[in-house]
Amino acid sequence: MNDLAFQLLLALDASIRLAAPLMLCAMAGIFSERSGIVDISLEGKLLASAFVAAAVTAATGSVWVGLGAAMLSSMMLSVVHGFATITHRGDQVVSGLAINMLATGFTIVVGHAVFARGGQTPALTDNQRFGPITLPFADQLNAVPVLGPIYKELLSGHSLLVYMALIAVPMTAFVLYRSRFGLRLRAVGEVPEAVDTAGISVFWLRYRALMFGGLLCGIAGAYLSTASGAGFVREMSAGKGYIALAAVIFGNWQPFRALGACFMFGFLEAMTARLEGVDFPVVGVLPTQLMQALPYLLTVLLLAGFIGRPTPPAAIGQPYVK
């Protein structure tokens, strides 16, 4: 019995790790979409920054330089997205798709050219990664019943970037609802004309929102290749950017609700790994493919109307013309 509880604890622990990049991307998506810009390029930014983080870390030996480079590269892609959609009023979905395709091709081509390892970057050593951090007294408190193991297994022992992801959520909520920037951001996603006539630049506001999102996406990318993994593997983002976008929509563009959705997807993914080969009563062994498809199936089902009608920002997807 105790063993089952412990297994559950481990599964939850894994869900936090799997949900971390989703959280960062979802918060990035909230910044962008709340300002009125559809951001399907989360996926591309995640992939590109994962590559940049691993490549720069491998080249310089410093994971911090890698993280900085990842954030910068992702922000640059955000600016490209902004240039196409804000300045030139291009279609936001098309621009996002273009960035995603660019990221896929760019990481493979440059990976081959520079490292000649079939698209992978060199494996990083432990001191070139964000390793697990043991929170204070984790081992001592382990003896405390119930809370001890929860503290040690669930909360302690993650990498710095996971904690950053966990902090990103309340920070996003704080910025959105308590700061001047957040008020203007929410307004520009609903009625950009109101922002313009209040004497505030719609363009600059949206650029800043996108760049903020790019920064968060960059951290998520670095997490994939320098914390959760030890190097870049081609197409390692594997749709996480899209799942994060789904989490934004599930969460009705609100940070804490999106966090819940990220946890749900993280948990599903964790369970996929754990339930592989398990013999269920009646149905028997479930095919792995089915388990892996579950998050996507769930997304389709939930989006098809099980979660009530989402209310997106009113001006989303529409370029602003004075």
Add this chain to the structure above:
Amino acid sequence: MTETVGPVGQAAGAQSAPGLALELEKISKSFGPVRANRDIDLAVEAGTIHGIIGENGAGKSTLMKILYGMQGADTGRMLIGGQAVDIRSSADAIAKGIGMVHQHFMLVPTFSVLENVMLGTEGGALLAEGRAATRKLLAEFAEHYGMKVDPDARVGDLPVGIRQRVEIIKALKGGAKILILDEPTGVLTPQETEGLFDILRVLKADGVTILLITHKLDEIMAITDRVSIMRRGEMVGHRDTKDTNPQELAELMVGRKVLLQVDHSPAEPKETRLSVSGLGARSQAGYKVLEDISFELRSGEILGVAGVSGNGQSELMEILSGMRPVGEGHFEVLGHRVDNRKPKDPAAMRDIGLGHIPEDRHHHGLILNFQVQENAILGYHNGEVAGAGLLMDRAKIYQHSKRLIEDFDVRNGRATVLAKHLSGGNQQKVVIAREVDAEPKVLIVGQPTRGVDVGAIEFIHKQLIALRDRGCAVLLISVELEEIMSLSDRIIVMNAGRLVGEVARGQADENELGLMMGGGRARPKVPAAQAAASGGESHV
């Protein structure tokens, strides 16, 4: 001494020498080949209410956008308080003391009143302090001008009159000395309009200079000190309001003599052609938008449906024209019963002789990217006018549309021009020509003159009365009370999805109708301003 200084801080302004608050010299603005403003001169005295009147497309809105920095002028000079200024953005305009109440409110419906008012003047990177300051500001506005608004109400839930109040507070919050109002009364009941005017009078007394843009002559006469008239991008005259009259203003606007009142002979109603009983409908979200509507419409009469926009008239119109299924109840039109088990689409309705002129000509009345000749047969494209065979008879369509263009005086209208290139008034004439020419037995008309200039209004009104005199039963839905009163033989009033009253022609009194539209009972002799002040709040 200056104990009564308002939030605007202009108490001393009224007493100071009455200089010019605003001067424009030779302002011009072109959009491609179109000259929207040509050499505009304007001088506005400080502390007065100055009206700017003109037809749609006369260039009023362009001029105001230049004033508020939303568009740059090509040439010309602007002076505020005698000083030349260069206004390149709304931020510049605000800094120079110009506030604007836009025709389409610049409010975020999902925000609270407080959040809307503080947007742009948050007073720091975090909101806490700005919230407190804005709350105080709202209290001052409530006390000094009687502009009461609940700071925590969600703007999307407020009635239009109150939303406009929020817009005015927004425009004045930074201490604006010049307030521009762009068509502020289009969405208000007469009582709400009177309430707005009361506020404007207090502001004027406080020394604020007010620019009022409108196309309604009676408002100009009621509140302005001086009026400037625009026509086709030019200023064609300035008058002191006390020295002019509506007839003169209308002629200056249009450039020729116009009849403000169409001849309206008494109706001779005959048999009932449309009878509606117990009609009800719900919105997508499940709210009741129409409840228990019953009335009859007879041959040879115009029945007007009065009401403030959004009180169920659109839904009523959509149901009767077949665009929307019947919720509850049924109606009988020309001997055909329609209910939710026996629906009829607009094509079927047209076949039995019920035509309709939709409220929104851009979405329902026309296909803007189609030519005039194609639009002229829309909805009748399977019928005789289009050749009735498998293929469309282009020559016949062309001839038909040419005749309509001539008969209905569509200006610059060649049959092959795209509908989007016509002015609003001419677009509306195309829709009206199409429906009237089909000689319907029943015609449902929605907002026939919305965004249409004075000259075209006169023409459209004549057409509707002529149609009535040929025996058609006309249901006229309009938010323009004046239009309802001048055309209808009987008037029914809608509020919150219900019928709240019926008045015969001649017994209709603007005040009484306004009260019914606002949801109040028809009370005798309530001073309008007082009613607006209390009526405005009671919606919440």
